[in-house]
Amino acid sequence: MDKLIPVTIITGFLGAGKTTLLNRILTEEHGQKIAVIENEFGEESIDNDLLVRNEDEEIITMNNGCICCTIRGDLAENLIRLMEKKKEGSAQFERVIIETTGLADPGPVAQTFFMDEEVSQFYMVDGIITVVDALNGGRTLDEQEPAQAQVGFADRILLSKVDLVDSEIVDDLCARLHRMNPRAPIIECNMGNVDIREVLDIHGFNLDAALELDPDFLKEAQEEGEHHHHGDHCCCGHDHDHNHDHHDHDGECSCGHHHEEGETCSCGHHHHHPRHDDEIAAFVFESDKPFDPARLDSYMRTLTQVYGPDMLRYKGVLYMTGTDRRMIFQGVHMLMAADLDKPWGDQKPTNKIVFIGRRLPKKAILQGLETCLV
Numbered sequence: 001m002d003k004l005i006p007v008t009i010i011t012g013f014l015g016a017g018k019t020t021l022l023n024r025i026l027t028e029e030h031g032q033k034i035a036v037i038e039n040e041f042g043e044e045s046i047d048n049d050l051l052v053r054n055e056d057e058e059i060i061t062m063n064n065g066c067i068c069c070t071i072r073g074d075l076a077e078n079l080i081r082l083m084e085k086k087k088e089g090s091a092q093f094e095r096v097i098i099e100t101t102g103l104a105d106p107g108p109v110a111q112t113f114f115m116d117e118e119v120s121q122f123y124m125v126d127g128i129i130t131v132v133d134a135l136n137g138g139r140t141l142d143e144q145e146p147a148q149a150q151v152g153f154a155d156r157i158l159l160s161k162v163d164l165v166d167s168e169i170v171d172d173l174c175a176r177l178h179r180m181n182p183r184a185p186i187i188e189c190n191m192g193n194v195d196i197r198e199v200l201d202i203h204g205f206n207l208d209a210a211l212e213l214d215p216d217f218l219k220e221a222q223e224e225g226e227h228h229h230h231g232d233h234c235c236c237g238h239d240h241d242h243n244h245d246h247h248d249h250d251g252e253c254s255c256g257h258h259h260e261e262g263e264t265c266s267c268g269h270h271h272h273h274p275r276h277d278d279e280i281a282a283f284v285f286e287s288d289k290p291f292d293p294a295r296l297d298s299y300m301r302t303l304t305q306v307y308g309p310d311m312l313r314y315k316g317v318l319y320m321t322g323t324d325r326r327m328i329f330q331g332v333h334m335l336m337a338a339d340l341d342k343p344w345g346d347q348k349p350t351n352k353i354v355f356i357g358r359r360l361p362k363k364a365i366l367q368g369l370e371t372c373l374v
């Protein structure tokens with residue numbers, strides 16, 4: 001593993017600030033040689049011209065299609081060619097950064113590193129970094145599906161253009177991003193200005209990386225389960241179907257109140273953060289009972305076969321029968337990996353799995369997982 005070349009995938013919607021971040025990384029004094037793969041959508045390689053060039057750097061531009069669909073094979077080819085050049089001594093680099101086009105869903109890019117045998121012999125994904133623009137991010141998330149997927153896949157979310165907006169907008173956007181992807185820390189990053197350690201060597205795909213989930217998120221997720229399940233009826237008279245549009249910010253609720261964000265309504269519910277109809281959302285499974293390994297394995301296989309395309313990232317610390325060690329597992333779409341970790345020791349064994357996906361049937365999945373418990 002130590003010999004594999006780490007690869008950082010930078011994603012984010014059009015104009016979010018990816019190239020600005022990349023330039024920042026390339027000019028920073030980190031003493032590392034970096035090869036860059038740029039994916040442009042269209043004929044002109046504009047970003048390539050915008051990148052600060054350093055003689056040591058290999059910059060490959062792929063502009064004959066979108067990296068996520070039409071040219072995944074080309075990505076693998078480029079990666080292998082780079083590796084051959086490194087072996088011959090005509091290219092020197094210790095890591096690779098891929099900047100995807102703003103329109104790409106980064107899932108297939110990440111998958112290339114797991115599915116292409118040759119590529120996976122040389123490279124490993126270190127992390128997916130998603131740049132979200134604080135000025136336009138909210139609207140982009142409302143309107144653009146790939147932008148949502150980019151958030152769902154992220155190991156880190158970098159918030160750019162915070163200098164251009166009020167702090168309330170930033171807070172609301174952060175709350176929304178956190179709801180969509182509670183795994184990824186959100187870091188402010190004006191003009192690409194971020195500590196390099198937040199971007200490189202983050203080990204986002206390491207199985208032994210901790211599953212740190214903010215306790216507030218877990219609490220909120222539980223409360224939400226108690227209140228507004230899909231299809232639930234709220235006492236204010238609204239049917240809370242999955243689109244969460246019950247109290248649209250600035251919307252008129254049938255209980256007769258105009259609900260500003262953060263208000264407590266006379267129907268008794270506190271309408272905290274604006275509820276967006278996000279395609280991508282996260283939920284958590286928790287239980288103190290152990291899993292039966294065979295049942296869980298078979299359930300997860302079926303689940304990923306059916307919902308794999310919509311399962312962006314999932315990761316869990318598992319309590320299994322037959323071992324006193326923690327089992328760590330994670331996956332991207334259909335690809336899963338699991339490994340035994342350290343013993344539970346003094347810690348009370350418990351299961352915690354976070355799923356981030358596109359309109360996943362939360363209730364059914366949680367129930368399905370329950371059936372895999374001993």
Ligand SMILES: Nc1nc2c(ncn2[C@@H]2O[C@H](COP(=O)(O)OP(=O)(O)OP(=O)(O)O)[C@@H](O)[C@H]2O)c(=O)[nH]1
Pocket residue numbers: 012013014015016017018019020021047101102160161162163164189190191192
């Ligand atoms: N004020 C401000 N402007 C920023 C910030 N980050 C980026 N910009 C500007 O936003 C514009 C777009 O930035 P880019 O880095 O080119 O964005 P990109 O994501 O690479 O864009 P595409 O390649 O089109 O997808 C540029 O004019 C940047 O100077 C920031 O934090 N604050």
